Structure formats: C-alpha cells, structure tokens
Amino acid sequence: MFVNAAVVQAPQPFPPAAGRGLPASDMAPLDRLGTLVDVARDATLFYEGDLADHLYRVVSGAVRLCKVLPDGRRQLADIFLPGDLVGLDLGESHSFAAEAITDSVVLKLPRQRVETLINENPRLGRALLSLAVERLAAAQSQMVLLGRKNATERLASFLLGLIERTGQAASDRPTLNLTMTRADIADYLGLTIETVSRTFARLKQLNAIALPHPQRVVVRDRELLEELAEEAD
Amino acid sequence: MFVNAAVVQAPQPFPPAAGRGLPASDMAPLDRLGTLVDVARDATLFYEGDLADHLYRVVSGAVRLCKVLPDGRRQLADIFLPGDLVGLDLGESHSFAAEAITDSVVLKLPRQRVETLINENPRLGRALLSLAVERLAAAQSQMVLLGRKNATERLASFLLGLIERTGQAASDRPTLNLTMTRADIADYLGLTIETVSRTFARLKQLNAIALPHPQRVVVRDRELLEELAEEAD
DNA sequence: CGGAGTATTGAAACCTATCAACAATTGTGG
DNA sequence: CCACAATTGTTGATAGGTTTCAATACTCCG
Numbered sequence: 001m002f003v004n005a006a007v008v009q010a011p012q013p014f015p016p017a018a019g020r021g022l023p024a025s026d027m028a029p030l031d032r033l034g035t036l037v038d039v040a041r042d043a044t045l046f047y048e049g050d051l052a053d054h055l056y057r058v059v060s061g062a063v064r065l066c067k068v069l070p071d072g073r074r075q076l077a078d079i080f081l082p083g084d085l086v087g088l089d090l091g092e093s094h095s096f097a098a099e100a101i102t103d104s105v106v107l108k109l110p111r112q113r114v115e116t117l118i119n120e121n122p123r124l125g126r127a128l129l130s131l132a133v134e135r136l137a138a139a140q141s142q143m144v145l146l147g148r149k150n151a152t153e154r155l156a157s158f159l160l161g162l163i164e165r166t167g168q169a170a171s172d173r174p175t176l177n178l179t180m181t182r183a184d185i186a187d188y189l190g191l192t193i194e195t196v197s198r199t200f201a202r203l204k205q206l207n208a209i210a211l212p213h214p215q216r217v218v219v220r221d222r223e224l225l226e227e228l229a230e231e232a233d
Numbered sequence: 234m235f236v237n238a239a240v241v242q243a244p245q246p247f248p249p250a251a252g253r254g255l256p257a258s259d260m261a262p263l264d265r266l267g268t269l270v271d272v273a274r275d276a277t278l279f280y281e282g283d284l285a286d287h288l289y290r291v292v293s294g295a296v297r298l299c300k301v302l303p304d305g306r307r308q309l310a311d312i313f314l315p316g317d318l319v320g321l322d323l324g325e326s327h328s329f330a331a332e333a334i335t336d337s338v339v340l341k342l343p344r345q346r347v348e349t350l351i352n353e354n355p356r357l358g359r360a361l362l363s364l365a366v367e368r369l370a371a372a373q374s375q376m377v378l379l380g381r382k383n384a385t386e387r388l389a390s391f392l393l394g395l396i397e398r399t400g401q402a403a404s405d406r407p408t409l410n411l412t413m414t415r416a417d418i419a420d421y422l423g424l425t426i427e428t429v430s431r432t433f434a435r436l437k438q439l440n441a442i443a444l445p446h447p448q449r450v451v452v453r454d455r456e457l458l459e460e461l462a463e464e465a466d
Numbered sequence: 467c468g469g470a471g472t473a474t475t476g477a478a479a480c481c482t483a484t485c486a487a488c489a490a491t492t493g494t495g496g
Numbered sequence: 497c498c499a500c501a502a503t504t505g506t507t508g509a510t511a512g513g514t515t516t517c518a519a520t521a522c523t524c525c526g
Contacts (some may be wrong), residue, residue, distance in 0.1 A: 015473060049380060052272055056498090062482080065373070067374075067377050069377070069381060070463060071463070072273055074381070075380040075381045077376050083308040088369065089366065089370065090362075090363050090366045090367070090369070095370055095373070095374065096373060097518080110414040114425070118359070119355065122262055122358065125355065125359065125362065126351070126358065129358065129362045129365060130323050132362060133321055133322065134323070135369055136321065136368055136369045136372060137322065137324070137328055139372035139373060139376065140298070140310040140328070140329060140372060141300075141328065142376055143308060143375055144310070146376055146379035146380045147379045147420075147425065149302075150308070150481075151482070181503095181504065181505085182504075182505060182506095183504085187380075189380075190379065190380030192482075192484080192485080193479090193506095194483075194505095194506080194507085195482060195483075195486095195507095197316075197506055197507080198482095198506080200505095201277055201507085214490080214504075214505060214506090230302055230315040232305060268488055361474095375504095383513075383514090384513080384514070408468095414473090415472075415473060415474095416470065424514075425473085425514075425515055425516080426474095427473095427474080427514085427516080428513090428514060428515075430473060430475080431472095431475080433474095434474075434475085446523090447472075447473060447474090447523080448520080
C-alpha cells in the first residue's frame with residue numbers, strides 16, 4: 001500500500017519541524033514509495049543490531065534514537081520530529097534503536113528502493129547528503145552540551161533548540177509542548193530525571209520559564225535563557 | 234599548484250586511517266583539484282564562523298575539530314587522521330574550528346569545485362554521503378560516551394577506538410602513539426587533564442595498559458580494556 | 467644544563483547521582 | 497463523577513566522582 005504522506009494530517013504533538021529536512025520538492029520522490037505505519041508510544045521502529053533495510057520519515061509524532069548500555073544506562077542520540085528522516089545508517093545494521101516518543105505515524109521506505117531512486121535522481125542524493133551533514137552538525141553541538149555544559153546550560157540549550165525546531169523562534173513568548181517525559185529529557189541531556197526536575201525548578205525560580213504543567217513550558221525570558229545556555233555565538 | 238596527494242609521504246604520527254573514508258577510487262577525483270598545504274602544530278585550518286568555502290583532506294598528521302565556549306571550556310567534536318575529510322559543513326560558515334594536532338599536511342579543496350565535481354560524478358556524491366553518515370555514527374557513539382560513561386569507560390573506549398582506526402585491531406599487543414596532549418584527550422572525552430592522567434594511572438594499575446612514555450600506550454590486556462569500556466555490543 | 471611546556475599526584479570543593487519519600491497526573495472501572 | 501491504582505514528577509538528604517587548586521615531577525629542546 002503506497003500512500004503520499006502529504007495527505008496525512010494526524011494530530012502532531014510537536015508542530016512540523018522548521019528548517020529541518022530539505023526542500024520538500026527534493027524529498028517528495030521518496031514519499032511515493034513508502035508505506036504509512038502507525039507506531040504506538042514506546043513501540044520500536046527498529047532495534048539496535050537490526051538490519052538497516054528501511055528508512056523512516058516521521059509524519060506525525062516524535063521518534064527517539066537511543067542506545068542502552070549493558071547495565072541499563074540510556075542515551076538518546078537524536079530526536080526526530082515530523083519531516084525528519086530516521087535510519088540514516090549506511091552500515092549493514094543499525095547501531096541505535098528507534099522508538100516512538102508518542103503515538104506516531106511514520107512512512108516506511110525500503111532502503112533498496114531509496115538507493116535506486118538516488119541513482120536515478122541526483123538531486124535526491126544531494127538532499128540526503130545535506131540532511132546527513134545537518135544531523136552531523138546537530139550531533140556535534142550536542143557533544144559540546146554533553147561534554148562541557150552543566151545542568152542549567154543543558155536544559156536551557158535544549159529548550160532553545162526546541163523553540164527553533166518547532167518554528168516558534170519568532171514568537172515573543174514561545175510555548176512548548178514537551179510530549180517527552182522527564183526520563184527522555186534526562187537521557188537526551190545526559191542527566192537524571194531528578195536533576196532535570198530540579199533544573200526546571202531553577203529556571204522557573206529565575207523567571208526564565210513558567211511551568212503551568214509538567215509537559216508545558218512557557219518561555220518568559222528568552223534572553224535570560226540564552227545567557228544561561230552559554231552558547232558560543 | 235595542483236598536486237596529487239598520493240605521491241606525498243610525509244611522516245605520519247598516526248598510521249593511515251583504516252576503514253575510514255571511502256574506497257580510494259571514489260575519492261580520487263577530489264585529490265586532483267586540491268592544493269597541498271603545510272599546517273604547523275596548533276595552527277588553524279579554519280576558525281568557527283569562517284566561510285565554509287574549502288574542504289580539507291588530511292594527508293599526514295592529525296586535525297581536531299573543536300569549539301570553545303565563551304568562558305574558555307573546550308570540546309573536541311572529532312579527530313581526523315590521514316585520509317579523512319575535514320570541513321563537511323554545508324552551511325554558509327563553519328560551526329567549529331579545525332586545528333592541527335601535530336605538524337600536518339592537508340589537501341585544500343575549493344568547495345565550489347567539489348560541488349561541480351559531485352554533479353558530474355554521482356559516485357563521488359555517494360561516497361561523500363557515506364562519509365557523512367559514517368561521521369554521524371561516530372558522533373552518536375561519542376554522545377553515549379559523553380552522556381553516560383565514567384572516566385575509566387571513556388578512556389578505555391577512546392583507546393579501543395584508536396586501535397581500530399590505526400589498523401592495529403589485529404595486533405595482539407597494540408601500541409599507540411598518541412601525539413595528542415592530555416589536554417586534547419581531555420577535551421575530546423569531556424574530562425580534565427588531571428582526570429585523564431589519573432585514569433591512565435588506573436588503567437596502568439589494572440594492568441590493562443603500560444605507559445612507557447606519556448605519549449606511548451602499550452595495550453597489555455585488550456579484553457580487560459573492552460570490559461572496562463562497557464560497550465553495548 | 468636550564469627553562470618551558472607537559473604530565474602526575476594530592477587535598478578539598480562542588481555538582482550531580484543516588485536513595486527515599488511524597489505529590490501530582492493520568493487512566494480505569496465502579 | 498469519584499475512587500483507586502499506576503505512572504510520572506517533585507523535593508530532600510546523603511554519597512560519590514570529577515573538578516579545582518596547588519605542588520611537584522617529567523620531557524623536550526635550545
């Protein structure tokens with residue numbers, strides 16, 4: 001069953017990604033060869049070690065890319081929002097697992113067909129290269145966060161990143177719907193849920209944010225948040 | 234002045250990268266349009282914020298990709314060895330700086346020409362995509378290290394990674410020439426130089442390694458090192 | 467040999483993790 | 497709609513690993 005993702009309009013916990021992915025025109029050919037799949041919250045798209053024979057395009061919802069160490073420690077390597085492409089592993093098998101953060105819809109793309117399409121359509125190849133390089137840049141800035149920032153800086157950076165990605169950059173008082181639990185945030189930022197909780201409390205106390213609900217963050221002072229994030233720019 | 238990098242045989246602090254980069258045949262066209270440049274230790278290939286108008290192929294030596302926060306904290310995002318391609322930023326400007334870890338020789342490639350070459354030669358485009366995806370995978374595993382591993386696990390993982398990259402995987406008692414200072418290692422692993430030093434001492438005490446010289450590591454017990462690294466596999 | 471840079475080692479401080487208790491939220495069924 | 501259980505989030509006290517500050521040793525090289 002082949003469906004064009006453009007027609008799908010499932011509820012989206014996060015607004016569509018802004019500035020991520022590529023010009024829709026270059027990616028469009030991909031959508032034609034995919035199958036829409038519903039994925040329940042916490043369900044797995046693929047496990048670590050699985051054969052990397054499919055790519056996934058997030059249509060609605062959110063997906064995490066994560067690894068669990070033998071003793072249970074977990075780290076998220078990326079978070080994918082609608083429009084993003086999951087599974088850019090050119091190895092034989094996936095080195096990370098991909099799981100739905102919320103009930104999601106994804107477009108499942110056979111890798112073999114994607115490869116064929118790339119060969120026929122150089123623009124698509126270029127688009128994928130740009131995409132990979134973009135994810136690489138994000139990974140590198142996350143390395144700075146994980147290697148050198150303290151808890152406050154990490155959470156501030158995370159929130160600012162979400163503002164950008166959810167297209168609220170222009171809003172004066174952006175409001176974020178987290179959807180993720182504290183556990184997901186903690187594992188993305190290399191912290192514990194307790195530290196994430198305490199750091200939310202600190203940001204609230206500093207009047208950088210309001211927290212009307214654990215899953216809802218209202219940014220009250222973006223400049224303060226930017227100072228707290230200690231970005232290099 | 235155009236030079237084929239293949240003819241250059243400068244002394245190489247690290248052996249050539251094994252398994253990194255792509256089949257030489259696919260990358261070869263690149264080398265024809267580059268200029269060889271000598272870069273002294275600690276000299277800069279490009280600064281953060283510089284226009285991303287060149288790529289660099291490491292011919293000999295080693296290059297670090299790094300960012301410095303406003304207050305001086307530093308994080309290395311990648312380390313490039315001979316054969317590796319530096320500067321895969323498709324944005325307007327570089328978001329990280331690139332500096333020579335040791336006296337190095339690099340091939341400087343005008344990005345405009347690389348773009349042209351990609352359009353003429355799809356194989357090259359595919360090779361670059363693979364390369365970017367490979368770097369992405371490395372970045373993701375480094376995120377696990379930075380987010381979740383303790384000092385011992387980080388250093389053990391680092392040493393094992395070097396063994397792989399320097400093609401000593403087969404050797405029973407691999408010997409590593411670090412070239413990097415403790416500061417570079419610390420900034421790559423998200424630690425301080427003191428912690429790196431203490432952790433080397435711990436690995437030595439556990440008989441996992443010998444340290445005949447600060448820059449020379451002899452692996453005495455690879456299995457122990459692998460246990461200590463706590464890799465997911 | 468001497469001096470600069472680099473590495474090691476020690477003691478104390480600090481930030482985050484861990485352990486624990488409790489509160490809030492969500493979902494379910496009566 | 498409420499009661500209850502399960503999940504999720506918050507807050508406190510303590511412990512622990514790494515950082516910081518400081519002193520000393522080692523290595524390289526003129």
